[in-house]
Amino acid sequence: MKIECIKDKLRNAVTQAERLTGKNLSLPILASILIEAKGSKLHIRATNLDLGIELELPVKVEEEGKVAISGSLLNNVLSLLDGDDKIKLETVNDNIVISTKKSSTLVKCFPADDFPTIPRVTDGSEFTITSQKLVLGLRSVWYAASLSDMKPEISSVHVYSEGGEFIFVATDSFRLAEKHIEKKGEGGDDLSIIIPYRNAVELIRIFEGITDHVTVLYTKNQVSFVSEVYGLHITSRLTAGVFPNYRQIVPKEKKTEACIMKKDLLSALKMATLFTDKFNVIAMKIMPVERLCEVTAKNGDVGESVSQLDATLEGDDLQANFNAKYILDSFQSIKEDSIVITGSGPSKPLVIRGIGDNTFLYLVMPINR
Amino acid sequence: MPDTKKLWDEALLEIELIISKANFTTWFKNTHICHYDDGVVNVSVPNEFVKEWMLTKYHKCILKALRDKHQSVRSVDFVIQKDEDKQRPQKLMIQDEALYSDQMHFPELYVSKEDNLNPKYTFETLVIGPFNELAVAASQSVLKNLGTTYNPLFIYGGTGLGKTHLIQAIGNQLKKNDANKKIFYITSERWATDLVDSIRNNKIHLFKEKYRKYDLLIIDDIQFISGKDKTEEELFHLFNSYHDNNKQIIFSSDKPPRAIIGLEERLRTRFEGGMMVDISQPEYETRLEILRTKAKGSHIMPPEDVLEYLATSIQDSVRELEGALNLIVVQSQVKNRALSVQEAKNLIKNNLKPQKTISLKDVIRVVAEFYNIEEKILYEKSRRKEIVKPRQIIMYILREDFNTSYPYIGQKMGGRDHTTVIHAYEKIKRDLKIDQLLGQEMEQIKTILYKEYRPV
Numbered sequence: 001m002k003i004e005c006i007k008d009k010l011r012n013a014v015t016q017a018e019r020l021t022g023k024n025l026s027l028p029i030l031a032s033i034l035i036e037a038k039g040s041k042l043h044i045r046a047t048n049l050d051l052g053i054e055l056e057l058p059v060k061v062e063e064e065g066k067v068a069i070s071g072s073l074l075n076n077v078l079s080l081l082d083g084d085d086k087i088k089l090e091t092v093n094d095n096i097v098i099s100t101k102k103s104s105t106l107v108k109c110f111p112a113d114d115f116p117t118i119p120r121v122t123d124g125s126e127f128t129i130t131s132q133k134l135v136l137g138l139r140s141v142w143y144a145a146s147l148s149d150m151k152p153e154i155s156s157v158h159v160y161s162e163g164g165e166f167i168f169v170a171t172d173s174f175r176l177a178e179k180h181i182e183k184k185g186e187g188g189d190d191l192s193i194i195i196p197y198r199n200a201v202e203l204i205r206i207f208e209g210i211t212d213h214v215t216v217l218y219t220k221n222q223v224s225f226v227s228e229v230y231g232l233h234i235t236s237r238l239t240a241g242v243f244p245n246y247r248q249i250v251p252k253e254k255k256t257e258a259c260i261m262k263k264d265l266l267s268a269l270k271m272a273t274l275f276t277d278k279f280n281v282i283a284m285k286i287m288p289v290e291r292l293c294e295v296t297a298k299n300g301d302v303g304e305s306v307s308q309l310d311a312t313l314e315g316d317d318l319q320a321n322f323n324a325k326y327i328l329d330s331f332q333s334i335k336e337d338s339i340v341i342t343g344s345g346p347s348k349p350l351v352i353r354g355i356g357d358n359t360f361l362y363l364v365m366p367i368n369r
Numbered sequence: 370m371p372d373t374k375k376l377w378d379e380a381l382l383e384i385e386l387i388i389s390k391a392n393f394t395t396w397f398k399n400t401h402i403c404h405y406d407d408g409v410v411n412v413s414v415p416n417e418f419v420k421e422w423m424l425t426k427y428h429k430c431i432l433k434a435l436r437d438k439h440q441s442v443r444s445v446d447f448v449i450q451k452d453e454d455k456q457r458p459q460k461l462m463i464q465d466e467a468l469y470s471d472q473m474h475f476p477e478l479y480v481s482k483e484d485n486l487n488p489k490y491t492f493e494t495l496v497i498g499p500f501n502e503l504a505v506a507a508s509q510s511v512l513k514n515l516g517t518t519y520n521p522l523f524i525y526g527g528t529g530l531g532k533t534h535l536i537q538a539i540g541n542q543l544k545k546n547d548a549n550k551k552i553f554y555i556t557s558e559r560w561a562t563d564l565v566d567s568i569r570n571n572k573i574h575l576f577k578e579k580y581r582k583y584d585l586l587i588i589d590d591i592q593f594i595s596g597k598d599k600t601e602e603e604l605f606h607l608f609n610s611y612h613d614n615n616k617q618i619i620f621s622s623d624k625p626p627r628a629i630i631g632l633e634e635r636l637r638t639r640f641e642g643g644m645m646v647d648i649s650q651p652e653y654e655t656r657l658e659i660l661r662t663k664a665k666g667s668h669i670m671p672p673e674d675v676l677e678y679l680a681t682s683i684q685d686s687v688r689e690l691e692g693a694l695n696l697i698v699v700q701s702q703v704k705n706r707a708l709s710v711q712e713a714k715n716l717i718k719n720n721l722k723p724q725k726t727i728s729l730k731d732v733i734r735v736v737a738e739f740y741n742i743e744e745k746i747l748y749e750k751s752r753r754k755e756i757v758k759p760r761q762i763i764m765y766i767l768r769e770d771f772n773t774s775y776p777y778i779g780q781k782m783g784g785r786d787h788t789t790v791i792h793a794y795e796k797i798k799r800d801l802k803i804d805q806l807l808g809q810e811m812e813q814i815k816t817i818l819y820k821e822y823r824p825v
């Protein structure tokens with residue numbers, strides 16, 4: 001193999017791929033990335049057997065060939081090379097020599113034949129979605145997924161389509177986030193997939209730097225995201241199982257409603273978290289009759305804080321304790337300047353939405369104390 | 370047909386020699402033969418990445434290894450299969466939960482979307498005792514012969530005795546036995562709302578279709594449909610379609626069909642046409658066992674004497690029993706130690722209903738009220754038939770249930786001779802065996818009597 005290319009372009013691609021290399025796996029080859037020069041393109045491949053990525057990079061190919069090389073090492077080498085922006089890669093006796101005008105680096109390689117191929121979805125259903133929408137959907141909910149591996153179906157993001165919309169949802173059984181994204185174009189009507197949340201995080205990271213239509217192909221076991229313009233192909237394993245029937249936990253009645261400026265509540269909660277224990281417990285009081293909306297936190301060792309908020313209040317009194325972090329989390333998905341909080345009685349989940357925004361829904365259960 | 374496990378183990382031994390240890394552990398971990406059919410071996414692999422690599426890299430080598438062991442193997446296929454029974458660290462979870470026990474979960478999150486069943490209700494978690502053993506046996510035989518032996522299965526019993534648990538357990542068990550069976554659980558109230566909605570939206574045909582496609586339909590708390598004419602009619606048709614197609618239907622109710630007021634005759638007879646079983650109140654030993662089972666998962670196990678106290682003091686509902694136990698578990702979590710009996714007593718005393726004993730007067734009053742006659746007439750010497758019967762029933766109950774002496778009963782019932790009482794007792798006892806109506810009346814009187822006054 002012998003190629004010549006722009007250093008920064010190669011480095012970007014390698015950085016993307018390197019994140020998906022397998023760590024802590026018994027097979028060392030998985031910690032490496034495969035680079036293959038073919039036609040006028042350089043193909044870069046990495047996988048951790050859960051998520052796999054394949055990138056294409058237009059380069060000047062003088063001689064075709066492929067090598068597997070330690071991902072982190074290559075990444076570090078590329079980031080430390082300075083000077084000239086053009087670099088050459090050439091294989092010499094199973095090793096690769098990376099050279100610029102001023103320097104030459106030899107890196108040991110692994111036999112490329114041992115590098116696994118990335119499966120491609122060929123016989124599944126498909127649809128297209130813009131990368132912005134895909135990222136928005138995943139980003140709005142992923143943080144609510146359970147971090148524990150105990151129940152794989154909820155340490156995942158569930159994506160399905162209903163009534164001309166794609167619905168993204170995640171929950172860890174304490175709180176739940178749901179985002180509706182408008183569906184355009186054909187296909188995807190029978191979509192119902194559960195993406196492991198770690199893979200969802202990587203998908204967000206990869207696609208946020210891209211503006212393109214993404215083709216999504218899916219079967220029961222895996223899903224692929226393809227961007228032709230960027231020569232990008234990502235395949236993720238899907239979580240087996242059924243996502244829980246969360247619709248029935250969404251409270252149907254409103255007993256208490258408060259409309260609060262987002263920045264007011266944000267600073268009140270941030271202030272409160274200075275005085276919470278390790279469970280981030282804050283007490284929230286919404287008393288429409290006394291026209292009082294209050295956030296309190298108390299910590300025997302540190303002190304206590306009470307913040308009163310200007311808010312429009314309606315309905316019955318509501319007093320409950322919450323994990324402040326769970327409430328704060330939802331703010332990243334709310335773009336509006338005001339937040340509507342709805343309660344439906346004690347021991348019932350609290351509903352949080354942006355004002356006038358029906359696409360995002362957040363539920364959080366109180367703390368029993 | 371070769372022993373697939375042995376075959377795969379032997380093949381693996383051979384493959385292990387050919388490829389590197391790292392490769393072997395990466396790719397061949399969690400694989401097994403899941404199916405063997407006419408020379409085609411299906412190897413189950415954990416995910417698509419492994420499948421792809423097996424196909425491109427190890428296909429030949431696996432086939433060769435298998436064929437060496439067994440001549441009939443012609444080809445190898447790979448299927449993706451999750452290890453369902455993967456041992457999950459249960460213990461860790463319990464610890465986690467103890468840590469977060471204050472943070473409430475969404476309560477109904479784990480109800481499955483397709484069949485509405487709550488997976489926590491299973492036969493394994495059901496405590497079986499004399500009070501429900503017949504119902505459980507009937508459920509088991511329904512599972513064995515779905516739709517044929519007992520159709521419908523009608524389970525009735527008071528509130529909080531585990532009817533819902535039992536009928537959902539049937540559904541969950543069937544799901545486990547046969548994943549292809551379509552099961553649906555619904556409360557009669559939801560079903561009725563669904564019906565009303567579909568009528569309003571002119572989608573009654575969709576409604577009919579939706580509820581007729583299941584192999585097992587479970588309708589909980591059927592007593593609530595009584596008096597709703599259209600709903601009863603729809604249920605009647607639904608029932609017929611299930612019955613005619615030999616598909617199983619299960620009902621639960623808080624009383625037997627004939628005691629559901631306002632239920633149409635044709636429905637009542639149909640409910641009674643299959644198998645009717647009741648769940649009665651658990652006796653002391655079962656109550657204790659229930660408490661032990663429920664307390665097992667908790668952070669601090671309440672001591673045995675506390676459980677015994679609970680089992681003695683709360684008698685007629687498993688749900689109340691659970692509530693009291695939860696109270697104690699939560700309290701001991703707060704205090705971070707087990708509670709003593711005295712503390713438990715103080716804690717649950719507000720939850721207990723005041724207890725009263727049944728006096729002789731109460732028996733007389735309840736029977737008199739039941740037959741709608743004045744109490745004092747009973748003490749008189751009247752021999753009118755409508756007076757004699759209640760009088761004899763009172764004597765019978767006093768003797769049978771309270772073991773009162775004959776002379777004392779006679780004395781209290783207007784100064785009668787003890788032989789009169791003996792005669793009355795013997796007569797009712799004899800009549801009960803032949804007169805069904807009398808039996809029903811006796812049942813109803815006793816229900817009223819013991820509902821009002823809980824025996825100590």
